[in-house]
Amino acid sequence: MFHGQVPDPSLLQRLAPALGLHAADLFVIAGAPVPDDLAPVDANAGRCVPRLVEHAMFLSPEHRDELRRLVESLPQEEHARLPAPRPPKHEQYPAGPGALLLRMLRNRNLAWTGTATTFLLVTGRYWSASTYGMVGHGRKQLTPDLLLDFSAVLGIPAADLAALTDVALPDEPSAPKPTTTAGVAELIWDVRRLTADQLRQVGDIAESMRPGCLR
Structure with a gap:
């Protein structure tokens, strides 16, 4: 896309909406560092994402939208104005299709353990945390079925990921039905810059919205 050159950050910011991508993801695709103001700010908050996803999976699409509006209304904590933490050494990957997808997950504040749990909740398929690290x-080879799982969690069309990774899509897709996961990938994206305290509060609210909850 960029002929081996890292483009100007302002160009990436302008291009992202036209390409239907989040700016942070386009930085990853371009092989450029993600700016601090686009990166997650609290690594501890990532541990709270699976709990939120677990509760959100039981909500109707309308309630998921309501939860997203709540997240959007939350103030940005002072913590979010500090420099974003750098990925740990074990998450510093060599160039490759798996690295591209794992870096996109990092944009959503998902480390290996959070990734394994979140993928299980959204897709019903479990791979160990270390297996995602190997990808x-x-x-470990990035398989067509796993590419569909990434599509469901990242909220990026599988055809786009196939083009980016040069991995063919399966003839008979086994990805979760969109009606059962609608809004979940978007919610994961929305909470990426929340602090751990904020994300725990959102998780509590999501739990209280579940059908039959007595809280």
Whole structure:
């Protein structure tokens, strides 16, 4: 896309909406560092994402939209104005298709353990945390079925991911039905810059919205 050159950050910011991508993801695709104002700010908050997803999976699309509006209304904590933490050493990957997808997950504040749990909740398929790490480091092949799982969690069309990774889509897709996961990937994106305290509060609210909840 960029002929081996890292483009100007302002160009990436302008291009992203036209390409239907989040700016942070386009930085990853371009091989450029994600700016602090686009990156997650609290690594501890990522541990709260699976709990939120677990509750959100039981909500109707309308209630998920309501939850997203709540997240949008939350103030940005002072913590979010500090420099974004750098990924740990084990998440510093060599270039490759798996690395591209794992870096996109990092944009959503998902480390290996959070990734494994979140994928299980959204897709029903479980791989260990270390297996996702192996995918990122190119030591395990990125399979067509796994590409569909990434599509469901990242909220990026599978055809786009196939083009980016050069991995063919399966003849008979086994991805979760959109009606059962509508809004979940978007919610994961929305909470990426919340602090752990904020995300725990959102998780509590999501739990209280579940059908039959007595809280």
